[in-house]
Amino acid sequence: MIIMENYKNLKDMELIYELLSSLQTKSKAESNVKVMEESNSYYGLPFEPTIGDLVNKPWLIEKLDLTARQTKVFNLIRECLTRVNNSKTTIGLQINSSMKLGAALQERFANKPQEEVWLFCLNNQYKVIREECVFKGTLNTSTVHPRDIFRIALESNSKAIVIAHNHPSGNTTPSSADMAITKRLSEVGEVVGIELVDHVIVGDDYYSFREEQQL
Structure with missing residues (x-):
C-alpha cells in the first residue's frame, strides 16, 4: 500500500x-x-x-x-x-505587456459561459498584488461601478489597475458599453491617483485598449 x-x-x-x-x-x-x-x-x-x-x-x-x-x-x-x-493565479505577474496578460487570461476564460469582469491591482513595479472577480453577467455601465473597483484598489494600496473581461462569443470587438466603462474608470482613476493601465477583452484572441490607443 x-x-x-x-x-x-x-x-x-x-x-x-x-x-x-x-x-x-x-x-x-x-x-x-x-x-x-x-x-x-x-x-x-x-x-x-x-x-x-x-x-x-x-x-x-x-x-x-x-x-x-x-x-x-x-x-x-x-x-x-x-x-x-x-484558475491559475496571476499574483506576482509583471504586467509589462498586454500580450502577456492576454495569453494568461485566455486559459482562465476558456469555455466560460458568461461574462466575468476581473480586477488586477498592481504595485509600483506593475506586478499583480491582488486579483478579484468583481462581476459575472452581461456587462453594462450600470453593473460595473467605479466605486467598487477603486475601493478594492485603495484597500490594496495599488499604484495602478488593469480590468479584464471575456466575450463568450469569442469576438473581442469592444461594445459601446465596454468603451463607456473604460472611459469612466480612466477618468475616476485620474481623480483618485490610481492609473487604469489597460482594459483587456478576451475571446478567441484578445483586445487591448492600451495597444489600440484607446487609453
Whole structure:
C-alpha cells in the first residue's frame, strides 16, 4: 500500500493505476491501464498515459471498463482538473505587456459561459498584488461601478489597475458599453491617483485598449 506522502513520487501512469484500483479490482485496474496505453499509441507505439490525458482526451475514458459510478468519478476529476488549470493565479505577474496578460487570461476564460469582469491591482513595479472577480453577467455601465473597483484598489494600496473581461462569443470587438466603462474608470482613476493601465477583452484572441490607443 502506498502511503500518502509517496504519491508525489509516482509517475503519471502509476498514479492513474492507484486511482483506478481504489475504484475497482486491481486486475481490472491493470487491464484498464493497458487499454489506455494501447489507445494512446502513436504510429503503433504505445505511450504511457498522463494526468493531462484525463482532461484533454475524454475519448480515452470512454474506452475503459468502468461502471456508471466510476465514470462519474472520472468526469468529476476531469472537471476539477480543468477548473484548476483555468484558475491559475496571476499574483506576482509583471504586467509589462498586454500580450502577456492576454495569453494568461485566455486559459482562465476558456469555455466560460458568461461574462466575468476581473480586477488586477498592481504595485509600483506593475506586478499583480491582488486579483478579484468583481462581476459575472452581461456587462453594462450600470453593473460595473467605479466605486467598487477603486475601493478594492485603495484597500490594496495599488499604484495602478488593469480590468479584464471575456466575450463568450469569442469576438473581442469592444461594445459601446465596454468603451463607456473604460472611459469612466480612466477618468475616476485620474481623480483618485490610481492609473487604469489597460482594459483587456478576451475571446478567441484578445483586445487591448492600451495597444489600440484607446487609453
